[in-house]
Amino acid sequence: MISQTDDDIRLTEETDIPVIPVQPYHRPHVLQQVRGPLSPQLIELNDDTVIVGRSSEAQIRVPSSALSRTHMRIERYQGGYRAIDLDSSNGVYLNQIRINSAVLRDGDTIQLGNAVFIYHEGK
């Protein structure tokens, strides 16, 4: 049998501490480039669509002849992002699988030519 001492009873006192409103924590989705020209770098994904490629018009530019000018599009999808191959010559590989498109998940590896990115899901 467990007996309560007077000390235990006194541990918590009733107070009128107000319930504090907390802003929901926001962390952006991130592409981490781990291989290839300009790596290493962290790129926050904030836009609805982002083009990755060799062209100077690409939002994420990878100066390499192994990439097509507009190689891949990343677009918002169901609260995260999905990747779409834009008919590139060398393809988009998701965790080694050559994909035409894919919904991205935390920790996915995306390879375009000699550039490798890791996708980190935000919240």
Place this chain on the structure above:
Amino acid sequence: MAFLVRFWGTRGSIPTPGRTTNRYGGNTSCVEVCIDEALFICDGGTGLRELGIDLMKRGSQSIVAHLLFSHMHWDHIQGFPFFVPAYIPSNTFYIYGTSPGDRRFHNLLSGQMRSDYFPVDFSELNADIRAVDLGNADRVIDGVRVRCMEQCHPGTSYAYSFEKGGRKVVYATDNEIDMTLPDAKAVQADLAAPRKIPDDLVAFVRDADLLIVDGQYTDEQYFPKHVGWGHPRATTAVDLAVQAGARQLAIYHHDPMQSDIQIDMKIAACRSRVQAFGSSLFVFAAREGIELRIDQ
């Protein structure tokens, strides 16, 4: 030619939502095969609901699709009552039987919508839903050659192949290939040795660009506990793909007990086996939300 395969549900037996299954997905069997204008839907597990939502977003005035079911176990039909395009009058769906005059799949699909199971009756679906059949298991549909083959599964199941322009995809789920091996005892004695796959299945899969196949169990899971449950070892699926000369192998119908990490380990075992055979086959785990181009 455009030849695309999209995975909408890759889990076997029962949906498995949650953190540990996030990468490969928790929805049950559903694969979309798009070949030019032709749209085929393989199985209507819970992944079919998501496919329905996506089809609605594509903005077509009228959707025409051919539905091919491996069999009628729950994990292959449960998405159908939630398939929104079936409620739209301008759409047409063909539900295929596997032999002349076979309306079994159509009847069972409508049966799961009886009022004891579901609040909306099949007759209230406004789309034009027709029972058709694959004739003698070999038919050309919208310019695509579609064949089917009976498999080893409690109550039987069917594999389908889709061919056009020299490209071929095979969808073969819920098939306990291990039960059909002529030398099952020898396989158990030496798991590393090649497993002779029956000739008819090898011929059916022959030269597939993509083989989507049931690979529910790891070697450790399969014997002896799950023998006779209707699903093979993933490693046996490797032997099928290698012997048939397939180019890519998607291990499908993941066991509901497998986390993403355990699926990774299952695939690693398959890849070691491919390497030991000196084959160039590419093996990967089927995963929800990926789209592959077959005509590349």
